[in-house]
Amino acid sequence: xxxxxxxxxxxxxxxxxxxxxxxxxxxxxxxxxxxxxxxxxxxxxxxxxxxxxxxxxxxxxxxxxxxxxxxxxxxxxxxxxxxxxxxxxxxxxxxxxxxxxxxxxxxxxxxxxxxxxxxxxxxxxxxxxxxxxxxxxxxxxxxxxxxxxxxxxxxxxxxxxxxxxxxxxxxxxxxxxxxxxxxxxxxxxxxxxxxxxxxxxxxxxxxxxxxxxxxxxxxxxxxxxxxxxxxxxxxxxxxxxxxxxxxxxxxxxxxxxxxx
Numbered sequence: 001x002x003x004x005x006x007x008x009x010x011x012x013x014x015x016x017x018x019x020x021x022x023x024x025x026x027x028x029x030x031x032x033x034x035x036x037x038x039x040x041x042x043x044x045x046x047x048x049x050x051x052x053x054x055x056x057x058x059x060x061x062x063x064x065x066x067x068x069x070x071x072x073x074x075x076x077x078x079x080x081x082x083x084x085x086x087x088x089x090x091x092x093x094x095x096x097x098x099x100x101x102x103x104x105x106x107x108x109x110x111x112x113x114x115x116x117x118x119x120x121x122x123x124x125x126x127x128x129x130x131x132x133x134x135x136x137x138x139x140x141x142x143x144x145x146x147x148x149x150x151x152x153x154x155x156x157x158x159x160x161x162x163x164x165x166x167x168x169x170x171x172x173x174x175x176x177x178x179x180x181x182x183x184x185x186x187x188x189x190x191x192x193x194x195x196x197x198x199x200x201x202x203x204x205x206x207x208x209x210x211x212x213x214x215x216x217x218x219x220x221x222x223x224x225x226x227x228x229x230x231x232x233x234x235x236x237x238x239x240x241x242x243x244x245x246x247x248x249x250x251x252x253x254x255x256x257x258x259x260x
Contacts, residue, residue, distance in 0.1 A: 095154035106171030
């Protein structure tokens with residue numbers, strides 16, 4: 001892990017929806033190579049923070065700095081080109097495309113050859129398509145879906161659909177991967193395999209920020225944990241420190257959930 005090099009800095013981030021304050025003055029950093037968890041009760045503002053970092057909604061106040069550059073006003077496609085990719089709580093796949101073609105779609109944010117090259121089938125376009133195909137096959141193998149390459153995405157079991165969504169995000173070539181509740185709906189065995197996958201994603205040189213309610217996943221993979229409640233940051237530290245924080249136990253975990 002590359003310590004002390006902040007890949008992402010969130011500074012005084014706030015978001016209001018009319019009179020509702022969803023996020024208020026949240027600040028944290030994520031160092032290159034870290035896996036950082038963002039946890040808290042439902043309605044704490046976690047997904048809103050993700051949406052602002054990914055460029056899906058502008059903050060009402062505050063700054064988002066990625067690789068030293070102020071990216072606060074950038075839209076999601078611009079953030080994706082810079083190297084920020086995210087998944088969603090609800091899977092967002094192309095259900096009637098094959099697993100392989102779903103992964104290929106994730107790469108188009110970085111392709112250089114446009115529609116004219118595709119129409120004329122120029123050699124540069126053919127070369128780029130071959131590179132995309134090779135990349136997609138490698139990621140298929142990486143996430144353990146090589147045997148499903150020709151299956152339509154909607155026919156996958158739910159746990160494998162979650163894997164496919166991560167694979168699509170990886171295809172964009174991110175330096176920062178935002179995972180929004182990746183273990184949602186997974187059984188314990190699938191959750192354990194997810195922890196292993198996230199560890200291997202880090203080994204690929206990708207920094208990870210994840211929202212997650214499954215504390216076994218958080219404890220198993222995160223270097224640090226940030227806790228939100230009612231839109232505010234209430235704690236930050238190593239997982240073992242955070243789960244013993246009385247305020248975190250009171251508002252979110254409960255002693256029985258910590259030991260679950």
